[in-house]
Amino acid sequence: MEWREFIRDGVNVFNAVVCSYFILANGTYTVLMLLALRGVWVHVRRLAFQGLDEVRESAVTPPVTIVMPALNEQSVVVEAVRSALKTDYPGLRVFLVDDGSTDETLPRLVEAFQLARVDLIYRPGITTRTVRDFYINPEIPNLLVISKENGGKSDALNVGINMCRTPYFCTLDADCWLERDALLRLMKPIINSPVNTVASGGMVRIANGCKVKDGQIVTVGLPRTSIARFQVVEYLRTFLLGRTGWDALRGTLIVSGAFTVFHRQSVIEAGGFSTDTVTEDIDLIAQLRRRAVRKNRKTRMVFTSDPVCWTECPTTVANLGRQRRRWQQGLCQTLWKNSEIFLNWRFGAVGLVTFPFQLYVEVAGAAVEFLGYFLVPIAFLCGMAPLSIFLVFISLAWVYAGFLSVGAILLEELTYRRYPRYRDLMILLLYAFIENVGYRQVILYYRCQGVLRFLSGAREWERVAHVGASG
Amino acid sequence: MHSSAVNITQWVSAITLVVLTVSLLSIIATLIGHRRRDEQLQHMNRLMGHCRPLLDGVLTGQIEYARGRDTLRAMAADDRTRVLEQLLLEGNPKPDQVPVLRRLCEELGLVEIWQGQLAGPANSSEGRDADARRNRAQRRARQHSFLRQATAAHYLGLIRHQPSWPLFVRALSNLNPDLAAVAARSLAAIGEPESFPALVDQLHSVLLDPATSLSLRSIKAALISFPLECAEMLLPSLTHANGRIRFVAVDIIREMVERRARTTPGFVLDLKTFPPQLTKIFLERLCRDDSLDVRARASGVIAHMADPRATSALLDLLDDAEWPVRLHAVRALAKPRYASEAAVIARRLTDSRWRVREAAARSLVALGSEGLHFLFRQFLVSGDKYSQEQIAEEIQRAGLLPQLLGESLDGVGGKAIPAAEQLALVARIDSHILESLKSLGSELGDSKSPSTAVDSVSSEFPAKRS
Numbered sequence: 001m002e003w004r005e006f007i008r009d010g011v012n013v014f015n016a017v018v019c020s021y022f023i024l025a026n027g028t029y030t031v032l033m034l035l036a037l038r039g040v041w042v043h044v045r046r047l048a049f050q051g052l053d054e055v056r057e058s059a060v061t062p063p064v065t066i067v068m069p070a071l072n073e074q075s076v077v078v079e080a081v082r083s084a085l086k087t088d089y090p091g092l093r094v095f096l097v098d099d100g101s102t103d104e105t106l107p108r109l110v111e112a113f114q115l116a117r118v119d120l121i122y123r124p125g126i127t128t129r130t131v132r133d134f135y136i137n138p139e140i141p142n143l144l145v146i147s148k149e150n151g152g153k154s155d156a157l158n159v160g161i162n163m164c165r166t167p168y169f170c171t172l173d174a175d176c177w178l179e180r181d182a183l184l185r186l187m188k189p190i191i192n193s194p195v196n197t198v199a200s201g202g203m204v205r206i207a208n209g210c211k212v213k214d215g216q217i218v219t220v221g222l223p224r225t226s227i228a229r230f231q232v233v234e235y236l237r238t239f240l241l242g243r244t245g246w247d248a249l250r251g252t253l254i255v256s257g258a259f260t261v262f263h264r265q266s267v268i269e270a271g272g273f274s275t276d277t278v279t280e281d282i283d284l285i286a287q288l289r290r291r292a293v294r295k296n297r298k299t300r301m302v303f304t305s306d307p308v309c310w311t312e313c314p315t316t317v318a319n320l321g322r323q324r325r326r327w328q329q330g331l332c333q334t335l336w337k338n339s340e341i342f343l344n345w346r347f348g349a350v351g352l353v354t355f356p357f358q359l360y361v362e363v364a365g366a367a368v369e370f371l372g373y374f375l376v377p378i379a380f381l382c383g384m385a386p387l388s389i390f391l392v393f394i395s396l397a398w399v400y401a402g403f404l405s406v407g408a409i410l411l412e413e414l415t416y417r418r419y420p421r422y423r424d425l426m427i428l429l430l431y432a433f434i435e436n437v438g439y440r441q442v443i444l445y446y447r448c449q450g451v452l453r454f455l456s457g458a459r460e461w462e463r464v465a466h467v468g469a470s471g
Numbered sequence: 472m473h474s475s476a477v478n479i480t481q482w483v484s485a486i487t488l489v490v491l492t493v494s495l496l497s498i499i500a501t502l503i504g505h506r507r508r509d510e511q512l513q514h515m516n517r518l519m520g521h522c523r524p525l526l527d528g529v530l531t532g533q534i535e536y537a538r539g540r541d542t543l544r545a546m547a548a549d550d551r552t553r554v555l556e557q558l559l560l561e562g563n564p565k566p567d568q569v570p571v572l573r574r575l576c577e578e579l580g581l582v583e584i585w586q587g588q589l590a591g592p593a594n595s596s597e598g599r600d601a602d603a604r605r606n607r608a609q610r611r612a613r614q615h616s617f618l619r620q621a622t623a624a625h626y627l628g629l630i631r632h633q634p635s636w637p638l639f640v641r642a643l644s645n646l647n648p649d650l651a652a653v654a655a656r657s658l659a660a661i662g663e664p665e666s667f668p669a670l671v672d673q674l675h676s677v678l679l680d681p682a683t684s685l686s687l688r689s690i691k692a693a694l695i696s697f698p699l700e701c702a703e704m705l706l707p708s709l710t711h712a713n714g715r716i717r718f719v720a721v722d723i724i725r726e727m728v729e730r731r732a733r734t735t736p737g738f739v740l741d742l743k744t745f746p747p748q749l750t751k752i753f754l755e756r757l758c759r760d761d762s763l764d765v766r767a768r769a770s771g772v773i774a775h776m777a778d779p780r781a782t783s784a785l786l787d788l789l790d791d792a793e794w795p796v797r798l799h800a801v802r803a804l805a806k807p808r809y810a811s812e813a814a815v816i817a818r819r820l821t822d823s824r825w826r827v828r829e830a831a832a833r834s835l836v837a838l839g840s841e842g843l844h845f846l847f848r849q850f851l852v853s854g855d856k857y858s859q860e861q862i863a864e865e866i867q868r869a870g871l872l873p874q875l876l877g878e879s880l881d882g883v884g885g886k887a888i889p890a891a892e893q894l895a896l897v898a899r900i901d902s903h904i905l906e907s908l909k910s911l912g913s914e915l916g917d918s919k920s921p922s923t924a925v926d927s928v929s930s931e932f933p934a935k936r937s
Binding site for chain 1 (some may be wrong): 477479480483484485486490491493494497498501504508509511560562563614615618621622624625646649652653656659667674677683684685686687688691695722729843860861863864867869870903904910
């Protein structure tokens, strides 16, 4: 029968795609893991002679402004600002941009920091929505709260950039807590770099389960819920293995907007954070790369694993879904918008490796993996592929994913060792394996939804509510 | 078909088993590593618990030095090294403790080890000299990586080991940027004037050779840390044909001067602190340099000079055609000794560039009462909207409303109401505060003290409480 042949050919093609996806994804992840193992190991040993005291006291250390966008973050915003103000950095300024919150975000800030409304001059170098008011307390001269009309996170960040006078600014989410010396550590690669470092990203860790006191993490622990524990493993894998590996390849395309330092002038020249994607951080990196290539400028973007920002992760499946859909949708939008980078040798490793990897493995891979869960069993049920092949492939996929997660935990254990309790380590190792059954499929489902949202042309943000429950 | 399926299954199964085995081995390694590190940390804690009171006692002079040294000497060599290195890693030792710590490290043989490690397997040409090959300690150290070299350099820098400076100079030209940066930092910590020219040479390489891996900031930070007396050695850089070298050299001297000014009350650059040839080059060449960056940064140095020509040079820079030069000149004048120039600075409140206007407003605030007088007068009488906006911003930022109203009452007499109204006009003031401002007029006419009325209004505005 012709239709049977047709289906058989289709299944064979799909199987080939699945195999290539599997080999490419895991091959790249393995290379990244090996690079990360070396990179982090060397970096941790470098910390012995990093000389943070000299950075703190040096006259050439450039001042930095922390820009914190906030929308309806009444439960966490005061602690987050306190944490930012306690950051150990010379000439630090903190700008909180309230993006038209409808809850108690602004009144709570005004009350907590005894702010008074003032009328400062707003010079919009980057076009933004209307800025309403400015709030200061002359006793806390390095804090400025800006109230503006709602225009999204990018717009809020752009307002912060417009008000910023320092050569560098650090984006920080309002649900994050910085370690005291995180900014010094994050600026170290910029200070030591012989070329203009336009972006320097740091490590983001999960704060759920940790004890927070006066805006600082005082005890590190694991969250109680499984969904948050899975994310601890996931973040370790993403940041410690992925980001470090890409950095070693000089192929950084993604930095976390939750905690990254940017060179202000370069960002302004690139037009600031764009409002046409929902992951403004990835898009900005792509824009900065494109601009550097167009202007033939030598610039650098780095990721370092020792500056730490703690963040609250979603604790419900619904919130997790919103977050992951947005990440996937934003990735699709950014790759589509910056397709000029794809396989373009002028972008180096980013054009030839990172971009194709993100496109094939992170975007198309979501659909391939999702379809695989249906088509492979169908092929087996229709007698087109033997059950044994299906089972061993599934086993290999899960074992390999577990292996990568274990690699991340091993690296964490060999280097930073933020989870000192034996019990926590055992739990992390357990979750490294069980995340492949259930959690991985849920995430895959949301990633596919993100791709569909991109294809449908959706533009709006899906907000994740924060409850300030890290304690 | 069937046999190929079996083959694939076998292959994939084999790979799965291998990956599973590696994963399990990784888990075992993680768990064993965790336990081992726990033991190491416990051992270290025990050692530190035992040695810290002794070390603290020796460093503070409460325990006799010889006793402390002998106790440490009696320990196993590895433990002794670990304890002292841990002490150094925990943070910069206090300046008064450095000589004792240095002596301890010298007499316990750590300095020799660190020097050997630093001189180690350098990929610099100097590292291959015959002397080094003959030295057993150095030969052993060649086996170590740059990590060990840089760490050793860091320790030697922390204890300010002056005799090691030639080793740092050699490391400065190392191809590894980490090692070169630590060497530069250590040279800065030691502050040996003889090493300054080597750093200047390195600065020139960084600026002229784009392939140099050492960052400009690292080398600049090191040079700035040297005493101001070393500035004379930058003379060749100040007259260099390359504008960028001149700019960086001027900026380094500016930072050196600023640092000295911060720590010395009433500091001025006189013949004792600043050689005449430097003064001459700043006042005759650099303030008229072709490069605007050089002119701009020169103002920061000229502003500290005791020379009578300095003020006129600064005032010329204040009227420079390039706005960055005017900006830096305005900032440089923000010192109480230039209070008499407040009127000239106030002219820059109407500059075409907002950054200059902003700097002028801030400089006038920094000048104290004389500066504030001109700031407020400009606010009240100027018809320049941009200037008024800028002054209003500064008044609010610095919490100066009480002074503005007070000055208007005391000095200009009866100008408090116009001042308040002006502020209300330029800055968008909350309606209830505006009402209070309006009622100020009637209150001033009452028997109530004007200052009480001013206080009642200004309490609504953000103001410095201390």
